[in-house]
Amino acid sequence: MTSTEAGALAPAPTQRKRPIGLLLVAVPVLLVLWLIIWPIIAAMIQTIWLPTPDGGRALSVSSYEFFVNDPYSRANLAITLWTTGVCAVLLLLVCLPIALYLRFSNSKIAAYVQGLAIFPMFVPSIILSFAFIRVLGPNGTVDLLLNSVGLPKIKSPYLTPWGPVIGLVWDNIPLTVLILLSGLGNVSNQAIEAARDVGAGRIALLWHIILPRLSNSILVAISFAVLGIFSSFTLPYILGPAAPEMMGPFMQRTFRDLFDPTNAITQAVITFGFCILFGLFYVRSVAKNRTP
Amino acid sequence: MSASAKISQPIDWTGIVFAVVLTLVIVVPLLVVGTWAFTNVWRFPSVIPQEFGLKFWYQTLARADVWSSITMSLTLATTVTVLSAIICLPAAYAFARLDFPGRDILFFSFLAGHAFPKFGLLVAIAGIFLQLNLIGTFWGVVLIQLVGTLLFMIWIPVAAFQAVDRRMEEAARDVGASPLRVFWSITLPQAGPTIAAALLLSFVGTFYETEGAWLIGAPQVRTLPVLMISFINNQPVIQYGAVLSVLLWVPSFIALLFARRVVNSGSFAKGFGA
Numbered sequence: 001m002t003s004t005e006a007g008a009l010a011p012a013p014t015q016r017k018r019p020i021g022l023l024l025v026a027v028p029v030l031l032v033l034w035l036i037i038w039p040i041i042a043a044m045i046q047t048i049w050l051p052t053p054d055g056g057r058a059l060s061v062s063s064y065e066f067f068v069n070d071p072y073s074r075a076n077l078a079i080t081l082w083t084t085g086v087c088a089v090l091l092l093l094v095c096l097p098i099a100l101y102l103r104f105s106n107s108k109i110a111a112y113v114q115g116l117a118i119f120p121m122f123v124p125s126i127i128l129s130f131a132f133i134r135v136l137g138p139n140g141t142v143d144l145l146l147n148s149v150g151l152p153k154i155k156s157p158y159l160t161p162w163g164p165v166i167g168l169v170w171d172n173i174p175l176t177v178l179i180l181l182s183g184l185g186n187v188s189n190q191a192i193e194a195a196r197d198v199g200a201g202r203i204a205l206l207w208h209i210i211l212p213r214l215s216n217s218i219l220v221a222i223s224f225a226v227l228g229i230f231s232s233f234t235l236p237y238i239l240g241p242a243a244p245e246m247m248g249p250f251m252q253r254t255f256r257d258l259f260d261p262t263n264a265i266t267q268a269v270i271t272f273g274f275c276i277l278f279g280l281f282y283v284r285s286v287a288k289n290r291t292p
Numbered sequence: 293m294s295a296s297a298k299i300s301q302p303i304d305w306t307g308i309v310f311a312v313v314l315t316l317v318i319v320v321p322l323l324v325v326g327t328w329a330f331t332n333v334w335r336f337p338s339v340i341p342q343e344f345g346l347k348f349w350y351q352t353l354a355r356a357d358v359w360s361s362i363t364m365s366l367t368l369a370t371t372v373t374v375l376s377a378i379i380c381l382p383a384a385y386a387f388a389r390l391d392f393p394g395r396d397i398l399f400f401s402f403l404a405g406h407a408f409p410k411f412g413l414l415v416a417i418a419g420i421f422l423q424l425n426l427i428g429t430f431w432g433v434v435l436i437q438l439v440g441t442l443l444f445m446i447w448i449p450v451a452a453f454q455a456v457d458r459r460m461e462e463a464a465r466d467v468g469a470s471p472l473r474v475f476w477s478i479t480l481p482q483a484g485p486t487i488a489a490a491l492l493l494s495f496v497g498t499f500y501e502t503e504g505a506w507l508i509g510a511p512q513v514r515t516l517p518v519l520m521i522s523f524i525n526n527q528p529v530i531q532y533g534a535v536l537s538v539l540l541w542v543p544s545f546i547a548l549l550f551a552r553r554v555v556n557s558g559s560f561a562k563g564f565g566a
């Protein structure tokens with residue numbers, strides 16, 4: 001989590017360059033180099049500089065060729081893209097109305113709605129998975145209630161591709177609402193009143209005044225959600241189907257159960273490739289809030 | 293609010309609809325889990341449990357694997373938080389107060405991990421750990437969780453140190469206080485509450501960290517969330533999972549009590565790039 005006061009990294013007061021500062025920041029910086037930068041570089045090198053049968057290593061793209069030509073790997077990538085896309089759309093459809101309501105309402109109910117929308121942040125996804133199974137799983141609460149009024153049981157989303165979708169949307173509601181709400185803070189009441197004065201309706205107001213000012217926040221919220229959902233592990237592992245599986249469980253199984261680090265790391269590099277634009281955009285937005 | 297203002301306010305139907313839907317979707321599932329935890333018998337198709345009771349609390353708390361994973365989770369979270377504080381707080385102070393070559397670029401380098409999908413990065417790190425024989429070890433999990441705490445254990449305290457009133461520090465220096473004394477008596481008390489919040493976040497975040505612990509640690513290092521995964525997948529007795537869920541939620545509840553105000557403030561969302 002990156003909660004911070006969104007202040008600038010103000011210029012340090014001491015004007016002399018004092019290398020002692022370097023010494024104080026050395027350990028965390030070295031950790032970033034060793035455990036973030038180096039693994040990413042190593043992953044790319046390792047997957048194209050493959051061992052050869054005679055004991056040496058040679059440049060080769062065979063592990064990527066295997067991924068592209070393997071129907072199962074392709075199906076896993078497809079289900080991941082589908083899940084990420086559906087979640088992103090659903091998140092916007094759910095969170096934008098909530099954020100709009102919270103921005104323009106100051107009733108007591110609004111405080112309750114805001115509290116509820118943020119609450120999932122304090123529910124670990126593992127507890128969410130368990131609650132999902134108890135409510136929507138076979139003989140869960142929904143089945144109990146339907147049965148008690150004589151209706152047939154639902155077709156449970158548990159262990160189908162919709163299982164992770166429901167779980168991931170639930171899990172991502174708080175931050176999406178908060179980011180959109182923060183963006184809506186930039187829409188001034190004057191702009192809205194001015195548009196109302198010239199007779200703009202609700203839809204026109206939303207389309208011409210609010211959405212253009214909100215587009216950057218929407219992109220940030222989507223980028224953050226995509227980065228989290230594309231390689232999510234816990235929810236798809238517990239709630240999703242065994243095959244095809246999302247990239248998170250797929251990488252985990254390839255690495256730990258099939259003892260095939262090369263192919264697992266190849267899959268990781270492929271997820272990096274699909275997310276790189278979202279990642280760079282997201283990091284740029286976070287950094288912009290910290291610089292003057 | 294005066295009586296006339298109350299009358300003139302129309303009923304907030306949109307709000308009521310949102311409140312009802314969100315209650316059904318967010319609160320009810322958790323209440324169902326809570327109910328299961330205090331249920332001795334609940335057979336289909338009864339809408340309410342046949343028998344309430346604490347039977348499964350005794351049974352769950354009598355299991356050795358539950359206690360060993362509680363101990364493991366607490367040990368891990370404490371170790372990671374202490375290590376993170378030792379290496380990050382001096383660094384945060386340096387970023388806030390000292391000028392040194394490469395200060396800005398190093399400050400933003402902590403964002404690097406957030407440009408990549410997390411589990412992919414974990415797999416890449418696991419590739420490195422494989423060569424170092426850190427897979428399945430306590431310290432392997434400590435390292436991977438430590439990396440996860442760096443960003444906010446540096447960025448939040450930097451903001452805290454920057455918010456300290458410099459005039460008070462200078463005044464203390466003017467009347468002859470040593471730099472160490474100024475840090476101890478002026479700087480730390482003012483920055484303290486924010487730093488405490490960062491430590492709490494770090495502890496709770498590490499306590500629930502599942503993916504690194506599962507990829508690097510399992511099955512040798514079994515934390516509470518990892519045990520919960522195996523309960524969900526292999527345990528036919530529903531109440532074990534329900535009781536464990538209630539136990540698991542305790543640190544989050546404590547965080548909820550302390551963090552509500554921080555989360556609701558605009559600066560929190562800005563930290564996520566909003």
